[in-house]
Amino acid sequence: MSAQTALLIGASGQTGQHLLKELLNSPKFSQVFEYGRRVTDLETISHGKEKLQQKVIDFEKLNESGLKDGQWDVVFITLGTTRKNAGSAEAFEKIDREYVINSAREARTDGKDQRLVYLSSAGADASSSFLYTKSKGLTELGLASLGYKDTIVFRPAVLAGVNRPESRPFETFGRYVTSVLSHVTSSVEIKVGTLAKSMVKAGSLGSASLPAIAHATQEGKEARRV
Numbered sequence: 772m773s774a775q776t777a778l779l780i781g782a783s784g785q786t787g788q789h790l791l792k793e794l795l796n797s798p799k800f801s802q803v804f805e806y807g808r809r810v811t812d813l814e815t816i817s818h819g820k821e822k823l824q825q826k827v828i829d830f831e832k833l834n835e836s837g838l839k840d841g842q843w844d845v846v847f848i849t850l851g852t853t854r855k856n857a858g859s860a861e862a863f864e865k866i867d868r869e870y871v872i873n874s875a876r877e878a879r880t881d882g883k884d885q886r887l888v889y890l891s892s893a894g895a896d897a898s899s900s901f902l903y904t905k906s907k908g909l910t911e912l913g914l915a916s917l918g919y920k921d922t923i924v925f926r927p928a929v930l931a932g933v934n935r936p937e938s939r940p941f942e943t944f945g946r947y948v949t950s951v952l953s954h955v956t957s958s959v960e961i962k963v964g965t966l967a968k969s970m971v972k973a974g975s976l977g978s979a980s981l982p983a984i985a986h987a988t989q990e991g992k993e994a995r996r997v
Contacts, residue, residue, distance in 0.1 A: 774801035775975065778843040780874050781850030782811055785933045786890055789967035790849055795819025799975040804841060806874075807850070830870040838877040845974040846878045846919075849890040853903075860902055867906045872913040884920040888974045890966075893928040915995040922997040923973050925966065932962045 777800045782791045791811060794803045796818055803823050805811060810825040828836040850871050857863035875887060889911070894901075897908035911924055973981060981987045991997050 775799060775844035776802045776804070776841075777845045777847060777974065778804045778806065778838075778841055778878055779847045779849070780806050780871075780878075781848055781890075782807055783809055784849055784851065785930065785963055786966055786970075787849035789964050790847060790970055792816070792818075793967045793971045794847075795823060797971055797975070799971070800845075804843065806836065806838065830866075830874065833873055833877045836874075836877065838874060839880075841878060842880045842883055843878060843885060845886045845888060846875060847888045847970065847974060848875060850874070851890070863902065864906055868910045868913065871910050872917070875914055875919075876917050879917055879919065886921040886923065886974060886977055887914060887917070887919040888923045888970055889914055889925070890970070891924050891926045893926050895924075895926055911997065912995075915991050915997045921977050921979075923978050924997050925970060925973075927961050927966050929960045930963045930966065931960050932964060 777794050779787065779791055779794060781787045782805045788811070791803070791805060794800050795816065801822060803819070805823060805825045806828050808827065808830065810827055813820060813823075816823070826837065828838070848871055850866070852863060852866045854860055854863040857866055871889070875889075879885065891911055892904065892907045894904040895907035895911055896904050897912055899905040899908060914924075915922055969985075973985070978987065978989075989996055
């Protein structure tokens with residue numbers, strides 16, 4: 772398989788930071804494009820700078836972003852926020868769902884086989900009564916309807932190895948127990964570095980070639996399958 776091009780939206784977050792480094796280190800990707808409200812300081816990147824291109828974009832003006840012209844092979848989206856950081860439920864949904872779906876739509880190229888890899892959350896459910904998990908579930912449904920050749924969704928539970936000032940829903944309490952439970956089952960916690968490596972691997976291979984150890988499942992029907 773020839774080397775692929777990758778677009779990453781949301782590299783400033785914890786998972787996005789690790790994902791960017793993994794993409795730059797991966798021989799599977801010849802070019803990596805980082806688009807976002809802010810981009811990574813090049814001084815913090817020690818490997819792969821030569822294949823990285825960055826662009827600051829306004830998610831309210833995606834028609835001016837250049838996303839439509841990229842013809843990316845794989846689109847990775849790790850963009851997200853919390854209600855606290857967003858300031859309101861409405862602002863949260865705009866960033867966490869609208870920006871994600873709209874940017875994925877803008878990055879879609881008609882007539883080209885593209886893969887979409889999205890970072891969601893454990894418990895994502897469009898019918899959930901909780902704002903966070905409902906937003907993730909609705910986002911998944913929206914992404915599934917965009918017409919990508921292959922859509923892969925990651926739903927990690929508690930993230931280990933993160934270093935951020937605020938805590939995401941469920942993580943604060945979860946960290947008290949997952950270090951113990953992780954000795955019993957691997958489904959309650961994942962190291963953020965491992966998650967990033969897994970996303971790069973899935974993006975490169977595609978859903979049809981995922982190894983059995985990934986325990987991947989399918990949801991949706993026909994054109995909206997993820």
